[in-house]
Amino acid sequence: MDIKIDKSKWSISSQRSSGGHHDEDAQYYENIAYRCYKCSCSCVFTAEEQKEAYEVTQKFVWWIPTRCSKCQEDLNTLLARDHEYQELWNSDKESVKQDEPLMKDWLHVIKDIESYGKKSNQSMITCLVKCINET
Numbered sequence: 517m518d519i520k521i522d523k524s525k526w527s528i529s530s531q532r533s534s535g536g537h538h539d540e541d542a543q544y545y546e547n548i549a550y551r552c553y554k555c556s557c558s559c560v561f562t563a564e565e566q567k568e569a570y571e572v573t574q575k576f577v578w579w580i581p582t583r584c585s586k587c588q589e590d591l592n593t594l595l596a597r598d599h600e601y602q603e604l605w606n607s608d609k610e611s612v613k614q615d616e617p618l619m620k621d622w623l624h625v626i627k628d629i630e631s632y633g634k635k636s637n638q639s640m641i642t643c644l645v646k647c648i649n650e651t
């Protein structure tokens with residue numbers, strides 16, 4: 517089934533842009549091929565997914581995914597762990613600073629996140645490295 521483009525549902529900035537990956541007068545979304553940043557597999561950003569992303573989630577119309585769904589899931593798990601550590605840090609910094617294995621694991625998680633092409637908290641890395649060296 518053809519997935520019709522409804523530009524009136526795009527975000528304002530999308531509507532002002534030149535129409536993203538499709539021709540100005542295109543009527544339907546077409547599958548877009550891309551490569552996963554992490555595992556380099558070939559992926560397809562389907563017409564259905566584009567309609568969802570641009571018209572419902574209001575993604576900018578030039579946006580396409582950077583990762584395959586498997587890698588995105590793995591990344592989400594890592595981000596959740598990073599978030600947990602961050603909360604722990606915020607609530608009890610001194611205990612975290614005494615816990616070398618925990619800090620090392622957190623550092624590992626942050627570095628892993630970077631390997632997925634996601635920016636991470638550089639000042640946190642600096643801080644962890646410093647704290648680990650001091651234990």
Ligand SMILES: [Zn+2]
Binds near residue numbers: 587
């Ligand atoms: Zn992947």
